[in-house]
Amino acid sequence: MPLVQEPAIPASLKPFRPLPDRRTASGGGETAAEPAIVTENLSIRYGHFTAVSNVSMAIPPRQVTAIIGPSGCGKSTLLRSFNRMNDFTPNLSVSGRVLYRGRDVYDPQTDPVELRRTIGMVFQKPNPFPKSIFRNVAWGAAINGFTGSLDELVEQSLRRAALWDEVKDKLHSSALALSGGQQQRLCIARAIALQPDVLLMDEPCSALDPIATTRIEDLIDNLKKHYTVVLVTHNMQQAARVSDRTAFMYMGELVEYGKTDDIFTHPSNPRTQDYITGRFG
Amino acid sequence: MSVQATQATFVPRLGARRAIGSAFHLFCVLMLLLAVAALGILLVRVVMDGWAWLSMQFLTSFPSILNPESGGIKHALHGTIWLIVLTGVVSVPLGIGAAVYLQEYASSNRLTRFIQLNIANLAGVPSIVYGILGLAVFVRSLALGRSVIAGALTMSLLILPVIIIASKEALAAVPNSIRLAAYALGATRWQVVRHHVLPAAAPGIMTGIILALSRAIGEAAPLIMLGALNYVPFVPTGLTSPFSALPIQIFSWTGLPQPEFHHLAAAAIIVLLAVLLTMNAVAIGIRMYQQKDRL
Amino acid sequence: MIETLRRWKERGIHVWLLACALVSIATTAGIIWVLASESVKFFVHVSPFEFYFGTRWAPLMEPRHFGVIPLIGGTFLVAAGALIVSLPVGLASAIYLSEYASPRLRNLLKPILEILAGIPTVVYGYFAVTFITPHVLRPLFPNVEIFNAASAAIVVGIMIIPTISSLCDDAFRAVPRSLREAGYALSATKLEVSTRIVLPAAMSGVVAAVLLGLARAVGETMAVTLAAGMTPNLTLNPFVSVQTLTAYMVQVSQGDTPAGTIEYQTIFAVGMTLFLITLAINLVAQRVLARFREVYE
Numbered sequence: 001m002p003l004v005q006e007p008a009i010p011a012s013l014k015p016f017r018p019l020p021d022r023r024t025a026s027g028g029g030e031t032a033a034e035p036a037i038v039t040e041n042l043s044i045r046y047g048h049f050t051a052v053s054n055v056s057m058a059i060p061p062r063q064v065t066a067i068i069g070p071s072g073c074g075k076s077t078l079l080r081s082f083n084r085m086n087d088f089t090p091n092l093s094v095s096g097r098v099l100y101r102g103r104d105v106y107d108p109q110t111d112p113v114e115l116r117r118t119i120g121m122v123f124q125k126p127n128p129f130p131k132s133i134f135r136n137v138a139w140g141a142a143i144n145g146f147t148g149s150l151d152e153l154v155e156q157s158l159r160r161a162a163l164w165d166e167v168k169d170k171l172h173s174s175a176l177a178l179s180g181g182q183q184q185r186l187c188i189a190r191a192i193a194l195q196p197d198v199l200l201m202d203e204p205c206s207a208l209d210p211i212a213t214t215r216i217e218d219l220i221d222n223l224k225k226h227y228t229v230v231l232v233t234h235n236m237q238q239a240a241r242v243s244d245r246t247a248f249m250y251m252g253e254l255v256e257y258g259k260t261d262d263i264f265t266h267p268s269n270p271r272t273q274d275y276i277t278g279r280f281g
Numbered sequence: 282m283s284v285q286a287t288q289a290t291f292v293p294r295l296g297a298r299r300a301i302g303s304a305f306h307l308f309c310v311l312m313l314l315l316a317v318a319a320l321g322i323l324l325v326r327v328v329m330d331g332w333a334w335l336s337m338q339f340l341t342s343f344p345s346i347l348n349p350e351s352g353g354i355k356h357a358l359h360g361t362i363w364l365i366v367l368t369g370v371v372s373v374p375l376g377i378g379a380a381v382y383l384q385e386y387a388s389s390n391r392l393t394r395f396i397q398l399n400i401a402n403l404a405g406v407p408s409i410v411y412g413i414l415g416l417a418v419f420v421r422s423l424a425l426g427r428s429v430i431a432g433a434l435t436m437s438l439l440i441l442p443v444i445i446i447a448s449k450e451a452l453a454a455v456p457n458s459i460r461l462a463a464y465a466l467g468a469t470r471w472q473v474v475r476h477h478v479l480p481a482a483a484p485g486i487m488t489g490i491i492l493a494l495s496r497a498i499g500e501a502a503p504l505i506m507l508g509a510l511n512y513v514p515f516v517p518t519g520l521t522s523p524f525s526a527l528p529i530q531i532f533s534w535t536g537l538p539q540p541e542f543h544h545l546a547a548a549a550i551i552v553l554l555a556v557l558l559t560m561n562a563v564a565i566g567i568r569m570y571q572q573k574d575r576l
Numbered sequence: 577m578i579e580t581l582r583r584w585k586e587r588g589i590h591v592w593l594l595a596c597a598l599v600s601i602a603t604t605a606g607i608i609w610v611l612a613s614e615s616v617k618f619f620v621h622v623s624p625f626e627f628y629f630g631t632r633w634a635p636l637m638e639p640r641h642f643g644v645i646p647l648i649g650g651t652f653l654v655a656a657g658a659l660i661v662s663l664p665v666g667l668a669s670a671i672y673l674s675e676y677a678s679p680r681l682r683n684l685l686k687p688i689l690e691i692l693a694g695i696p697t698v699v700y701g702y703f704a705v706t707f708i709t710p711h712v713l714r715p716l717f718p719n720v721e722i723f724n725a726a727s728a729a730i731v732v733g734i735m736i737i738p739t740i741s742s743l744c745d746d747a748f749r750a751v752p753r754s755l756r757e758a759g760y761a762l763s764a765t766k767l768e769v770s771t772r773i774v775l776p777a778a779m780s781g782v783v784a785a786v787l788l789g790l791a792r793a794v795g796e797t798m799a800v801t802l803a804a805g806m807t808p809n810l811t812l813n814p815f816v817s818v819q820t821l822t823a824y825m826v827q828v829s830q831g832d833t834p835a836g837t838i839e840y841q842t843i844f845a846v847g848m849t850l851f852l853i854t855l856a857i858n859l860v861a862q863r864v865l866a867r868f869r870e871v872y873e
Contacts, residue, residue: 085761114295117763127754130777130871140762143772145292187758194762195290293763302767306676312668313685316741319734320692323703330706378596386593399600405788405858406851407795409822410607412829413847417610421835438603445600469582471589499696502797502822505829506843528698528798535702535802543706550699557694 034102036061036198036228037082042096044077046089051077053252054096064220064229066243066260068236070280074252075232079200082230083119084112117144120196124203126183128175133167136175136186140194153193160226161189162219181212188219192227199227203234217242236276240264248272331547339548343514344530354549357530359516360429361498364526367433368440368497373490375437376444384452385474404442411439412506420507427508429517429524435503440493447489451482484571491564495557501528527553611851614844621838627845633808635842644849646808650725650818654800655793657729657814658736662789666740667782673741674748675770693738700731701802709803717815723805726814731799736789743788747781748774750872780868787861791854797822821850
């Protein structure tokens with residue numbers, strides 16, 4: 001049975017969610033489940049430049065964790081280390097550990113291809129394949145030997161990405177004919193068609209107009225029912241609207257990390273305070 | 282019916298996919314090695330066949346049908362030199378002139394686009410067609426006969442598109458700021474081009490000319506159409522002399538059945554390749570010098 | 577006074593430069609005029625129908641036949657064979673160079689491949705006659721003739737490998753990196769990204785590369801003349817001698833052909849056929865390439 005769509009209330013009108021009683025330890029989520037991703041003293045260098053410096057954090061499952069910070073602070077580099085998309089950058093060196101469900105991501109025995117099936121990614125600029133909408137969504141699943149019905153998978157993924165109604169009559173037309181916002185939702189549908197555990201989103205709205213941005217923020221709220229979402233954004237208000245936990249990074253370091261409401265209402269680090277109030281970045 | 286989020290519905294077969302990936306990688310490497318090996322075998326064979334037959338006598342005597350071992354490429358070498366010099370004299374000013382016009386003078390109108398389209402098409406015309414053109418126009422209509430000047434004019438037309446395209450690129454690579462600075466000092470367009478743009482583009486243009494001429498050295502088809510295959514056992518003495526050329530002689534010798542002639546052909550090929558290698562080395566040297574200068 | 581002189585000089589230079597550029601138009605016009613005018617004289621004696629649809633080519637000796645199909649057949653037999661040789665090698669090399677090789681390896685291998693394109697075609701003819709036919713084909717296929725299409729096809733194929741690999745490489749590199757990243761993020765292997773994302777996205781560039789390689793093979797003269805021989809033969813058998821359009825033109829030039837004779841005119845009729853074929857292929861290739869560039873630039 002396909003997912004039932006919730007009525008679309010723009011995120012800006014939603015009141016702050018009442019704070020559930022969550023543990024505030026660096027790991028825990030609401031249901032005492034183990035964290036999805038843990039980094040331990042993670043440092044990432046390109047040549048002589050240190051992009052990420054000694055970051056230790058735990059990302060709880062089935063929540064939205066936002067990583068904010070000014071340009072160049074290392075948040076994208078950090079995000080890409082979770083699914084080893086950093087492997088494609090030359091001269092990269094990684095020290096420390098990244099653990100996904102307890103397994104070391106950078107262990108030589110870990111197969112990055114396998115890893116990426118459970119940790120998916122959506123990129124800053126929408127990058128649909130020059131194929132039909134259907135083939136875009138189905139491509140990853142087909143490659144990975146999906147045994148069920150591709151038609152149902154495509155429909156379910158497009159519904160979850162809040163795109164189904166707009167494209168259901170033109171599934172076999174080119175994906176490149178869609179608008180920017182639609183293309184990005186298509187990329188989200190494509191990523192979730194693989195039924196990942198974690199969804200990494202690297203500034204997914206920064207190339208989109210405000211209306212398209214709002215639609216995607218709404219759907220992020222729904223996504224966390226099924227996936228752990230890690231969202232990198234340079235838009236603080238977006239992080240405040242959408243995320244459960246927020247990490248603030250500055251010049252490669254993790255300055256502060258905690259519940260979103262705490263970070264934005266009473267941050268404990270003065271640099272966080274400065275950034276949030278717009279004194280820099 | 283509905284598909285819940287379970288990993289069990291995927292059969293990723295990673296092992297098999299990785300194996301096929303490695304096999305494909307190997308296949309690509311093999312194909313590349315095959316190409317390189319073909320080149321290597323060709324060069325080795327030519328050198329092996331012809332090295333022993335290279336000598337000063339080879340370079341300075343005429344071919345002899347009766348006595349193949351004492352044959353040489355004197356006529357062909359002189360013919361090639363005459364041909365290349367004349368071709369250069371004709372095609373270089375024309376080619377650079379056309380490129381300067383297209384890049385610096387022409388406005389973007391239909392005529393210009395037509396000319397550019399023309400040049401692109403001419404670059405793809407088989408070289409033998411240029412030979413036919415040369416036969417009808419230079420040999421017959423202009424009554425130049427089967428002379429070295431007819432050959433040079435034909436070759437010029439052949440390599441003109443190459444020179445124009447390469448020169449255009451070199452001119453386009455000159456930063457616009459140089460032009461603007463010169464204009465701002467009150468220079469005319471020709472002064473800007475002659476004193477500023479052309480010198481800056483000179484290395485690129487020279488590289489293009491060298492590569493175009495090295496192409497001309499190796500071409501035989503157009504010359505055959507002009508009648509250069511007829512046996513010409515003497516060196517050119519003037520513009521209207523009959524001529525031969527290295528590739529023509531190689532063609533003649535290769536076409537004969539006796540193995541001695543094949544050895545002669547191989548020796549001539551070595552000479553030809555040596556000339557080409559030198560020219561290309563000069564072109565690469567110019568390019569490297571240019572890049573060093575920029576840094 | 578000096579001002580007027582300078583202006584006249586500038587104008588003169590402008591005119592001279594324009595004249596240089598117009599030489600190219602004169603060349604094209606010359607080619608078309610020469611081919612057309614002599615072909616017209618030819619078609620006075622021989623009907624175009626017989627020429628373009630006839631299957632026997634024997635123009636130089638009695639009884640004469642002027643059907644050009646065997647020459648076209650020979651040309652395309654060699655060209656098709658050349659593509660069979662060069663397409664896998666060129667395409668696989670291009671995939672390797674653009675998707676697998678490190679920048680250092682690429683900078684080493686690309687120029688080496690380009691050398692193949694720089695070797696004069698007579699040398700390839702020599703290679704075919706003295707090595708390919710006796711030492712490669714004869715051992716495998718003892719019945720192969722001294723002059724055969726396969727030998728010509730192999731060396732022409734080797735000759736056009738750089739054409740295909742260089743253009744395909746350009747096409748692959750024009751595909752944006754973001755598409756590859758999307759593929760990897762969807763748990764695809766390098767093979768899958770290269771062949772199921774990059775290759776389809778670059779397909780029109782690949783098609784243009786193949787067409788340009790084909791045009792080059794069709795126009796090739798020296799290697800096929802030496803290797804494939806002078807026997808017009810309408811056949812699919814690669815192990816016998818065939819004559820290409822270009823080889824025929826060489827054959828006629830080796831003799832003495834006074835202007836005005838039918839033999840002289842056959843040069844132009846055959847030449848025009850060759851010119852039209854390569855022009856058509858090149859035009860289609862340019863259109864395909866232009867469409868490709870539209871998408872990626």
